Amino acid sequence: MKKWLKVAAVVILIFVHFGGLIFMVPRREIVNETIRAVYFHVPMWFGMVYLFSASVYYSIRYLKKPSPDLDRKSVEYANIGLMFGILGILTGMIWAYYAWGDFWHGDPKQNGAAITLLVYLAYFVLRGSVDNEEQRARLSAVYNIFAFAAMVPLIFIIPRITDSLHPGNGGNPGFNQYDLDNRMRPIFYLSNIGWILIGVWLVSLRLRLNVLTEKINEIEDEKN
Amino acid sequence: MKIVLLLFQKELKLELRRRSVISGISLYVFSLVFICYITFSLRNNTISEATWSALFWLAILFSVINSVAKSFIGERKGLFIYYYSIASAQAIIFSKILYNTLLCFALSAVGYFLFSIFIDNPVQDQPLFWSILFLTSWGFSASLSLISGIAAKANNSNILMAVLSFPVLIALLLLAIKATKNVLDGLDRSTSTDELWNILAINCILTALAYLLFRYIWRS
Numbered sequence: 239m240k241k242w243l244k245v246a247a248v249v250i251l252i253f254v255h256f257g258g259l260i261f262m263v264p265r266r267e268i269v270n271e272t273i274r275a276v277y278f279h280v281p282m283w284f285g286m287v288y289l290f291s292a293s294v295y296y297s298i299r300y301l302k303k304p305s306p307d308l309d310r311k312s313v314e315y316a317n318i319g320l321m322f323g324i325l326g327i328l329t330g331m332i333w334a335y336y337a338w339g340d341f342w343h344g345d346p347k348q349n350g351a352a353i354t355l356l357v358y359l360a361y362f363v364l365r366g367s368v369d370n371e372e373q374r375a376r377l378s379a380v381y382n383i384f385a386f387a388a389m390v391p392l393i394f395i396i397p398r399i400t401d402s403l404h405p406g407n408g409g410n411p412g413f414n415q416y417d418l419d420n421r422m423r424p425i426f427y428l429s430n431i432g433w434i435l436i437g438v439w440l441v442s443l444r445l446r447l448n449v450l451t452e453k454i455n456e457i458e459d460e461k462n
Numbered sequence: 463m464k465i466v467l468l469l470f471q472k473e474l475k476l477e478l479r480r481r482s483v484i485s486g487i488s489l490y491v492f493s494l495v496f497i498c499y500i501t502f503s504l505r506n507n508t509i510s511e512a513t514w515s516a517l518f519w520l521a522i523l524f525s526v527i528n529s530v531a532k533s534f535i536g537e538r539k540g541l542f543i544y545y546y547s548i549a550s551a552q553a554i555i556f557s558k559i560l561y562n563t564l565l566c567f568a569l570s571a572v573g574y575f576l577f578s579i580f581i582d583n584p585v586q587d588q589p590l591f592w593s594i595l596f597l598t599s600w601g602f603s604a605s606l607s608l609i610s611g612i613a614a615k616a617n618n619s620n621i622l623m624a625v626l627s628f629p630v631l632i633a634l635l636l637l638a639i640k641a642t643k644n645v646l647d648g649l650d651r652s653t654s655t656d657e658l659w660n661i662l663a664i665n666c667i668l669t670a671l672a673y674l675l676f677r678y679i680w681r682s
Contacts, residue, residue: 301675301678353629353632354629356628356629357629357630360625360626360628360629363622363625363626364612364616364622364625364626367616367617367618367622368615368616368617369617373615376678376679376681377612377615377616377679379678380608380612380675380678380679381609381612381626383671383675384605384608384609384630384668384671384672384675385626385629385630387667387668387671388605388629388630388631388633388664388668389629389633391633391660391663391664392632392633
């Protein structure tokens with residue numbers, strides 16, 4: 239990853255954190271000041287969807303032309319995506335406590351998010367239970383693609399056809415229409431970009447770590 | 463296409479020959495329904511439509527996962543190699559999906575029959591209900607056939623089968639429960655068409671993906 243991108247990510251996120259807490263936000267009923275969660279909670283989901291899509295992209299490329307490098311990329315993208323998902327659920331729960339009065343409300347969106355995490359936990363369980371490396375890569379790539387396709391209706395269709403209290407569903411104020419006015423938009427978009435950059439940075443760090451650990455292992459093997 | 467049909471016939475014949483498997487599965491469904499009947503003490507109580515549809519689909523889900531799981535998990539290594547030499551991966555997955563759809567549909571029919579004896583039969587619009595049963599059986603079998611192929615290659619495949627398939631099936635299951643509840647409430651058909659179209663769309667996606675992806679797990 240380019241150095242200026244890393245610097246940009248840090249600068250953007252510092253700006254987002256200050257701006258997100260200090261700048262004026264529109265007054266809405268019920269949500270009030272908690273609307274600031276848009277800057278911190280929603281980018282987690284954008285980041286997660288981006289990272290999982292990248293993971294699926296590398297899985298598809300792996301199936302077309304197998305190489306351990308692509309497999310590693312797809313795993314690490316899924317790993318960091320899972321972290322973003324967990325953070326997204328936690329920030330959402332904090333918001334839900336103040337807006338809905340309960341950490342876990344059983345809202346379709348919350349349930350969908352929890353199931354999304356289940357999919358990727360299952361993905362890691364699958365990886366853990368295959369010994370042969372090449373087979374592990376192939377099976378998990380297949381499951382990654384399949385589960386991602388099965389997950390899409392869960393996140394994007396079902397919450398829209400069932401009643402949900404989540405902003406943006408069933409007539410509740412959402413972050414896309416009138417709610418996100420011009421004062422909020424720049425910070426919101428910047429926050430998304432910043433978090434996605436951080437995610438990609440984390441992935442690249444973990445990839446380098448993996449490569450180095452493998453090298454160390456090889457050297458130690460040679461010694462013995 | 464011919465090979466698909468041949469493989470399909472082979473599955474069916476094998477299944478009919480092994481009586482123990484069929485009786486095992488039907489006993490499984492029966493026990494599930496009976497446990498529901500006893501635990502809810504339904505002699506004195508009645509359950510609401512929502513509970514009926516949730517219970518029904520849970521019973522179907524568990525029996526279907528258990529019966530479809532064996533489509534690849536139970537088979538021996540040598541058989542795989544034999545299949546590999548006579549048929550393409552596409553033909554095999556198609557025949558499995560076809561056969562498993564039939565199996566799931568039969569299981570749901572049996573489940574429905576048992577439910578209506580023991581618990582209740584609140585279904586009013588029969589054709590709609592059967593079409594929901596058919597569509598979900600198809601979706602279940604498309605995803606479970608592929609996942610059973612994956613799980614067969616890994617260790618402790620029986621646990622893995624459940625872990626891998628639940629998150630994938632949940633979208634279908636929720637849609638099916640919702641559509642069933644609409645039927646039980648006696649709502650007009652037009653209210654359920656959305657769900658049916660969604661299930662159909664998910665089925666098509668899952669089948670196409672199973673078709674595309676199966677050759678990669680098959681190759682090893």
